[in-house]
Amino acid sequence: MMASNLGELSLHAYQTRLPSFEGPLDLLLHLIERQKLDISEVSLVAVTDQFLDHVANLDERGPHIIAEFTSVGTRLTVLKSRWLLPKPPVTDEEESPDPDDLVEQLRAYQQLKKATAQLNERLGEGFSSYAHTGTGPVVRVQASKETRLATYEPKVLLAAIRRRLSVVPKTIQAIRARKIVSIREMTDRILAAVNGKGQVSFAQVTADATTRTDRATAFLAVLVLVRRRIIDVEQNELFGGIDLRSGEGMDPDALLDMESDFVN
Amino acid sequence: MPVDYTTEETGALIEAILLVSTEPPTIDEIAVGTEISVKEIEEGLAWLEQQTDRGWLIQRHGRRLSLVTHPRYADRVRMFLGLDREAKLSSASLETLALVAYQQPVTRSEIEAVRGVDSSGVLATLHARGMIEPVARLATVGNPIQYGTTAIFLSHFGLQSLDDLPPIGIINGKDGHEMLAAAQASAMATETADEA
Amino acid sequence: MPVDYTTEETGALIEAILLVSTEPPTIDEIAVGTEISVKEIEEGLAWLEQQTDRGWLIQRHGRRLSLVTHPRYADRVRMFLGLDREAKLSSASLETLALVAYQQPVTRSEIEAVRGVDSSGVLATLHARGMIEPVARLATVGNPIQYGTTAIFLSHFGLQSLDDLPPIGIINGKDGHEMLAAAQASAMATETADEA
Numbered sequence: 326m327m328a329s330n331l332g333e334l335s336l337h338a339y340q341t342r343l344p345s346f347e348g349p350l351d352l353l354l355h356l357i358e359r360q361k362l363d364i365s366e367v368s369l370v371a372v373t374d375q376f377l378d379h380v381a382n383l384d385e386r387g388p389h390i391i392a393e394f395t396s397v398g399t400r401l402t403v404l405k406s407r408w409l410l411p412k413p414p415v416t417d418e419e420e421s422p423d424p425d426d427l428v429e430q431l432r433a434y435q436q437l438k439k440a441t442a443q444l445n446e447r448l449g450e451g452f453s454s455y456a457h458t459g460t461g462p463v464v465r466v467q468a469s470k471e472t473r474l475a476t477y478e479p480k481v482l483l484a485a486i487r488r489r490l491s492v493v494p495k496t497i498q499a500i501r502a503r504k505i506v507s508i509r510e511m512t513d514r515i516l517a518a519v520n521g522k523g524q525v526s527f528a529q530v531t532a533d534a535t536t537r538t539d540r541a542t543a544f545l546a547v548l549v550l551v552r553r554r555i556i557d558v559e560q561n562e563l564f565g566g567i568d569l570r571s572g573e574g575m576d577p578d579a580l581l582d583m584e585s586d587f588v589n
Numbered sequence: 590m591p592v593d594y595t596t597e598e599t600g601a602l603i604e605a606i607l608l609v610s611t612e613p614p615t616i617d618e619i620a621v622g623t624e625i626s627v628k629e630i631e632e633g634l635a636w637l638e639q640q641t642d643r644g645w646l647i648q649r650h651g652r653r654l655s656l657v658t659h660p661r662y663a664d665r666v667r668m669f670l671g672l673d674r675e676a677k678l679s680s681a682s683l684e685t686l687a688l689v690a691y692q693q694p695v696t697r698s699e700i701e702a703v704r705g706v707d708s709s710g711v712l713a714t715l716h717a718r719g720m721i722e723p724v725a726r727l728a729t730v731g732n733p734i735q736y737g738t739t740a741i742f743l744s745h746f747g748l749q750s751l752d753d754l755p756p757i758g759i760i761n762g763k764d765g766h767e768m769l770a771a772a773q774a775s776a777m778a779t780e781t782a783d784e785a
Numbered sequence: 786m787p788v789d790y791t792t793e794e795t796g797a798l799i800e801a802i803l804l805v806s807t808e809p810p811t812i813d814e815i816a817v818g819t820e821i822s823v824k825e826i827e828e829g830l831a832w833l834e835q836q837t838d839r840g841w842l843i844q845r846h847g848r849r850l851s852l853v854t855h856p857r858y859a860d861r862v863r864m865f866l867g868l869d870r871e872a873k874l875s876s877a878s879l880e881t882l883a884l885v886a887y888q889q890p891v892t893r894s895e896i897e898a899v900r901g902v903d904s905s906g907v908l909a910t911l912h913a914r915g916m917i918e919p920v921a922r923l924a925t926v927g928n929p930i931q932y933g934t935t936a937i938f939l940s941h942f943g944l945q946s947l948d949d950l951p952p953i954g955i956i957n958g959k960d961g962h963e964m965l966a967a968a969q970a971s972a973m974a975t976e977t978a979d980e981a
Contacts, residue, residue, distance in 0.1 A: 347900065348900055348902025350902070390903075397901065429968070430898075430899075430968060433899050433964045433965055434899060434901065434968075436953055436964045437899055437900070437965065440883040440886075441876075441879050441880045441883040444883045444886065444950075445879055447942050447943070447951065448874075448879075448941075448942060450856075451859055452856030452859050452942075453856060453863070453941055453943050454841075454853035454855065454856045455605075455859075455863075455866070455940060456851060456936070477678070477745060478746070478747070479746045479747065479748055479753065479754055479755055482683070482686065482691075483754075485680070485684045485686075486688065486691055486765065486769075487757060487760055487765065488684070489687070489688070489703060490760045491760050514731055517730070518730055518731075521732070530730060532729065533729050598857075600838075601855065602858045602861055604839060604840030605840030605858045606840075606861075608804075608841055608852060609865075610866075619865065622865035622867075623861040623864055623865050624864065625861070640838075642793055642796075642797060642836075643797055644797035644799065644802075644804065645804055656804060658804055661794075661797075662797065665798055665801075665802075665821070666798075666801050666802060666805055668818060668820065669805075669806075669815065669818035670805060670818075671818075
C-alpha cells in the first residue's frame with residue numbers, strides 16, 4: 326500500500342476514537358470531510374490510499390463486509406489509475422460513468438447522513454409521545470358485545486327509588502317479624518363460621534340473634550352438632566364463654582337426617 | 590424533582606396521564622408518579638375540570654380519576670361505535686340498581702327488605718353487566734357480600750360521581766334517604782347467612 | 786342526520802371519538818360513523834389541532850388519526866408509566882430508519898444502494914422494534930417488499946405526522962430528497978429477486 330506512515334498513524338488514531346463505519350461510503354465520506362474537500366473525482370483520488378489502507382486493516386470483519394469495502398476500493402483504484410496515467414482524449418463516453426456514480430452515490434449518502442443527524446437530534450430532545458391506551462370510557466369497556474346497555478338519565482334512578490319507597494316501607498316490619506330461623510339454617514351458619522375461622526365463640530354465633538327464640542335455636546343447633554361430633558365445644562368455667570371448633574366427625578352427610586332429632 | 594409547570598400545564602399533564610393510564614389513577618398516584626406535589630396536581634385538576642370545550646369529562650370514581658366522553662356527545666359517540674342496538678334494563682334491574690346506588694354498600698338482604706321480593710337474579714344480572722360489584726363483606730355471621738356501583742354505572746348514567754345523584758327528596762312526608770336507612774337497619778337485624 | 790354543532794363542538798366530538806376508538810379511525814370513518822359531513826369533520830379537526838392547552842396531540846399516520854400524549858410532557862409521562870428511556874438505536878439503525886422515513890416506500894435494495902452496505906439485519910431489527918413495516922410489494926421481478934414507517938416511529942420521535950420530519954434541505958445546490966430518490970432509482974434498475 327502506498328500510504329505514508331503519518332497517514333496510517335492518524336487513521337489508526339481516528340479509528341480508535343470512532344471504531345466503526347457504516348460501510349465503505351461512510352468511511353469515504355469521512356475521509357473526504359476530514360480533509361475539508363468537496364465530493365468530486367479529485368477528492369476521491371486524494372483519499373484513495375487512505376481508504377485502501379483502511380481496507381487492508383479490516384481483519385476482524387466478516388468476508389461480506391470486506392467484500393463491500395473492497396468493491397468500493399476497486400472503483401477508487403480504477404479512478405486513481407486514470408488520473409495517474411497520461412490522459413488520452415476521451416472518446417468513449419461509456420468509460421467514465423462508474424467513478425461518476427461513486428461521486429453521486431457519495432453525495433446521496435451525505436444527504437442521508439444529514440437526514441440521520443436531524444432525526445437523531447429529534448430523538449435527543451427526548452420528546453416522545455405515548456399512544457392512548459387508557460381504559461377509555463365505559464361504552465367501550467363493556468363486557469358483552471352482543472347486548473350493549475342503553476344509557477340513562479340519572480332521573481330514571483330517582484323515579485325508580487321514589488316509586489319503590491312510596492309503596493313498600495310499611496311492609497318492612499312485617500317481613501322482619503315473620504322471619505324465623507330454623508335449626509337447619511342455624512347449623513349451616515355455625516358450620517360456615519367454624520369452617521371459615523376454625524373456631525368461634527357461641528357469643529359470636531348469637532350476636533345477631535335478636536330474639537330469645539333465635540338464641541334458643543342456636544343453642545339447640547350447637548347441641549345437635551356436638552352430638553354428631555361435627556363440632557367440639559369447650560367451656561372452661563361455669564357460665565364462661567363457649568368455644569366451638571371443628572370436630573372429628575365433620576361430614577356434611579351426617580347432617581342429612583339431623584332434623585329427625587327434633588321430630589318429637 | 591422541582592416542577593416549573595404553570596397550573597394550565599399541570600392540567601394538560603394530568604390529561605396526558607389519564608390518556609395513557611391503563612387503570613384510573615388517584616390524585617396521589619399521579620403526584621407520586623410524576624413527582625409533582627399533590628397540591629399542584631389538585632390545582633391542575635381543578636383547572637382541567639373547568640375547561641368546557643373538551644369532548645370528555647373527568648369522572649371521579651371514589652378517589653380514582655378517568656376520562657370519559659362528554660354526555661353531550663353520547664348519541665354521536667354511540668352512533669360511531671355502532672351501539673344503537675342496546676339492551677334496556679328491566680324495571681326490576683333499574684329499581685335494584687337505584688337501591689344500590691343510593692344506599693351502597695348494601696347486602697342482598699337489605700335490598701330484599703326494601704323490594705319485598707327475591708333479588709338474587711337481578712343482582713347477578715347487574716353484576717354481569719358491570720353495573721355493580723362486591724365491595725366488602727359484612728362482619729356478621731355468614732359474612733354477606735355488600736354491593737356498590739362501578740365506574741361503568743357512573744358512565745351509563747352520565748354521572749361524574751355519586752355526589753351527582755339527584756337527591757331522593759320527600760316521599761309521603763318522609764325523607765327518602767332516612768326511609769332507606771331505616772329499612773336497611775331493620776334488615777341488618779335479621780341478616781341471614783344465605784350469602785355465605 | 787342534520788347536525789347543529791358549532792366547529793368547536795365538532796372538534797370536541799372528534800376528541801370524544803378518538804378517546805373511545807379502539808383502532809385509529811380515518812376522517813371518512815368518523816364522518817360516516819357520526820353522520821356528519823367530511824367538510825365539517827375536517828373543520829372541527831382543524832380547530833382541534835389549533836388548541837395549544839391540551840395534554841395530547843393528534844397524530845396522523847397515513848389517513849388515520851389517534852391521540853398521543855404531547856411530547857412536551859414526555860419525561861413526566863414516562864416517569865408515571867415507569868418506563869425507562871428506550872434502548873438507543875445503533876447508528877446503522879438510525880441511518881436506515883432515516884432513509885425509510887424520508888424516502889418511503891422503499892425496498893431493501895434501494896436502501897442498500899444508498900447506504901452501500903448490506904442492510905438486511907438492520908431492517909429486521911427495525912421491524913422487530915415496530916419502527917418500520919412492510920407497506921407494499923413492488924411490481925417488479927421477485928416482488929420485493931417496500932417498507933414504510935409506523936405509528937410507533939412517529940410516537941418515538943414525537944412527530945405528529947411525516948410532514949413534521951425536519952426538511953433535509955439543500956446540499957451542494959441539490960435538493961436532498963431528489964438526490965436520495967436518484968440513488969434509489971439507480972437501485973431500482975438492478976432490483977433483484979432476493980426479497981421474494
